[in-house]
Amino acid sequence: MVARALSVVVAVAAAAAVIRTALGASYTVGAPSGSWDLQSNYIQWASNMEFSVGDHLVFNYSRVAHNVLEVSKADYDSCNISRPIATFQTGNDTVQLAAVGSRYFVCGVSSHCAAGMKVAVQVQAADTARQCRFSRRGGRQRVRCADQAPPATASSAAISAGVESLMGATLGSIAVVLMALY
Numbered sequence: 001m002v003a004r005a006l007s008v009v010v011a012v013a014a015a016a017a018v019i020r021t022a023l024g025a026s027y028t029v030g031a032p033s034g035s036w037d038l039q040s041n042y043i044q045w046a047s048n049m050e051f052s053v054g055d056h057l058v059f060n061y062s063r064v065a066h067n068v069l070e071v072s073k074a075d076y077d078s079c080n081i082s083r084p085i086a087t088f089q090t091g092n093d094t095v096q097l098a099a100v101g102s103r104y105f106v107c108g109v110s111s112h113c114a115a116g117m118k119v120a121v122q123v124q125a126a127d128t129a130r131q132c133r134f135s136r137r138g139g140r141q142r143v144r145c146a147d148q149a150p151p152a153t154a155s156s157a158a159i160s161a162g163v164e165s166l167m168g169a170t171l172g173s174i175a176v177v178l179m180a181l182y
């Protein structure tokens, strides 16, 4: 019984780690009306979004026409592309939003940044929680998760005989959790 309870705790810990790191909402910059281009208004686009730790951005664009440079706020403001923090140029770039804070991206091609091809996002602490139920059937671990309001203290989540756990996490899919557990 103790061993079983322990294995459940390990499984819960593993699942929590996976949910925090591998899952999260995906935001295609400029979508749905545009992408990473010279037409979109990224101030307007970002103002309609709420970004949380664990989410990621996708920059979708023609790699012959554009690229993506992550820059400091000062370089974002002045469109100075001489010292990017990171450079992306595949045309389908995924950028993880792993921490709370502001992130700044510009196109480094020609004067595209000055023409408005720049986006700033404010990343907040993950404020939604998932309630996951763990169960065993025929020796296989199963997990079911549902979104719910944030618990008062996510870290003091009860792990009871029924094996329920509250985990602070953003949106995610159950499939990855299952993969991690099998």
Ligand SMILES: *[C@@H]1O[C@H](CO)[C@@H](O)[C@H](O)[C@H]1NC(C)=O
Pocket (backbone or CB within 6 Å): 028, 031, 035, 060, 061, 062
């Ligand atoms: C990526 O952008 C192209 C146009 O440049 C568009 O046709 C395509 O649907 C976009 N894909 C996604 C996943 O947004």
Ligand SMILES: *[C@@H]1O[C@H](CO)[C@@H](O)[C@H](O)[C@H]1NC(C)=O
Pocket (backbone or CB within 6 Å): 078, 080, 081, 082, 083
């Ligand atoms: C960009 O920043 C670098 C480093 O601070 C500076 O030397 C350069 O003059 C700046 N370029 C422009 C166009 O402001």
Ligand SMILES: *[C@@H]1O[C@H](CO)[C@@H](O)[C@H](O)[C@H]1NC(C)=O
Pocket (backbone or CB within 6 Å): 092, 094
């Ligand atoms: C973009 O990359 C992701 C993985 O990073 C992949 O799942 C997706 O199919 C790619 N989209 C296109 C349009 O290449």
